[in-house]
Amino acid sequence: MERRVNGVDPKMLELLVCPLTNGRLTLDRERNELVSERAKLAYPIRDGIPIMLDSEARKILD
Template sequence: MAVSKELLEILACPKCKGEVTLNKNKDGLVCRACCLVYEIRDDIPIMLVEEAKPFKE
């Protein structure tokens, strides 16, 4: 089961409070403002800045 559209609409980047979007592989949430990817594990977004990875387009 993937992250629901309703959840995506309310989630925000914990660092800048900006919008996050699903990446192409649908295994992470991308904040383009901070250039970070928040991993999705077991259908749960891990929204911790210290666990985010750099985003490369």
């Protein structure tokens, strides 16, 4: 049986990329977000579903 990561299928996490940069995303388990370092955005995961809309993303401040 596959183990889900924050309610998300781990195989799906491997396939997802940032919709703005097409770059790699990293999982922030504590905040339940997928982070794009290049875009400086964090996409929320709600009910096990990554919300990959830049309008829903949190801006990462330096």
